[in-house]
Amino acid sequence: xxxxxxxxxxxxxxxxxxxxxxxxxxxxxxxxxxxxxxxxxxxxxxxxxxxxxxxxxxxxxxxxxxxxxxxxxxxxxxxxxxxxxxxxxxxxxxxxxxxxxxxxxxxxxxxxxxxxxxxxxxxxxxxx
Numbered sequence: 001x002x003x004x005x006x007x008x009x010x011x012x013x014x015x016x017x018x019x020x021x022x023x024x025x026x027x028x029x030x031x032x033x034x035x036x037x038x039x040x041x042x043x044x045x046x047x048x049x050x051x052x053x054x055x056x057x058x059x060x061x062x063x064x065x066x067x068x069x070x071x072x073x074x075x076x077x078x079x080x081x082x083x084x085x086x087x088x089x090x091x092x093x094x095x096x097x098x099x100x101x102x103x104x105x106x107x108x109x110x111x112x113x114x115x116x117x118x119x120x121x122x123x124x125x126x127x128x
Contacts, residue, residue, distance in 0.1 A: 003040075003072055003073045003074070004036075004039070004040050004041040004042065004072065004073060004074040004075075004076075005041060005042050005043075005044075005063055005066070005072050005074075005075055005076075006032075006033070006036045006041040006042070006043040006044065006075070006076035006077065006078070007043075007044050007045075007046065007056070007059045007060075007063070007076075007077050007078075008029045008030075008032045008033040008036065008043055008044070008045050008046070008076075008077075008078045008079075009029060009045070009046045009047070009051045009056060009077075009078065009079040009080070009081065009103075010025040010026040010027070010028050010029025010030070010045070010046075010047050010051070010079075010080045010081070011025050011026075011047060011048075011051050011079075011080070011081040011082075011102070011103070011104055012024070012025050012026050012047075013048065014082075014102065014104055014105075014106065015049070015104055015105050015106075015107065016105075016106060016107040016108070018107065018108050019082065019102060019106060019107075020082075022080075022081070022082065024080070025080035025081055026047050026080075028078075028080035029045055029046075029047060029078070029080055030045070032078045032080075033045050036076055036078075041074070041076060043076075044059070046059075048104060049104055049105075050104075051081075051103060051104045052103055052104045052105040052115075053103040053104075053105055053106070053115045053116070053117060054105075056079075056103060056117060057117070057121065060077065060125045061125075063075045063077075064125055064128040068128070079101055079117075081101055081102050081103070082101075082102035083099065083100065083101055083102065084099075084100050084101075084102055084113055084116065085097040085098065085099055085100060086098050086100050086112060086113050086116060086118070087112065090120065092120065098118050098119055098120060099118075099119040100113065100116035100117060100118050100119065101116060101117040102116060103115060103116065103117055
């Protein structure tokens with residue numbers, strides 16, 4: 001890993017037919033990756049199936065570990081996709097809703113979204 005790393009995600013289409021297609025998110029991803037590369041980042045990109053929740057959180061974990069070890073100095077993460085809200089599970093949201101990002105493998109089950117990237121998880125990652 002270089003001293004500055006980035007993951008840029010862009011999702012126009014999703015595994016679940018329940019999630020509407022978007023336009024422009026993959027362009028956002030390419031533009032952000034190019035911008036960050038010019039700024040000295042080793043920028044990875046992910047779209048389609050590669051932009052699943054497990055891969056994104058795996059990258060986040062590896063990036064945090066590399067930063068803790070002093071192997072990287074700067075980390076950037078960008079995502080262009082749908083956003084949503086899910087019921088708050090740990091009581092930290094005054095409005096009782098967690099904000100969430102829709103990943104390639106997000107789907108609805110029993111009236112709720114599953115396989116989303118929660119604001120709580122992003123916060124924990126930043127704190128680590």
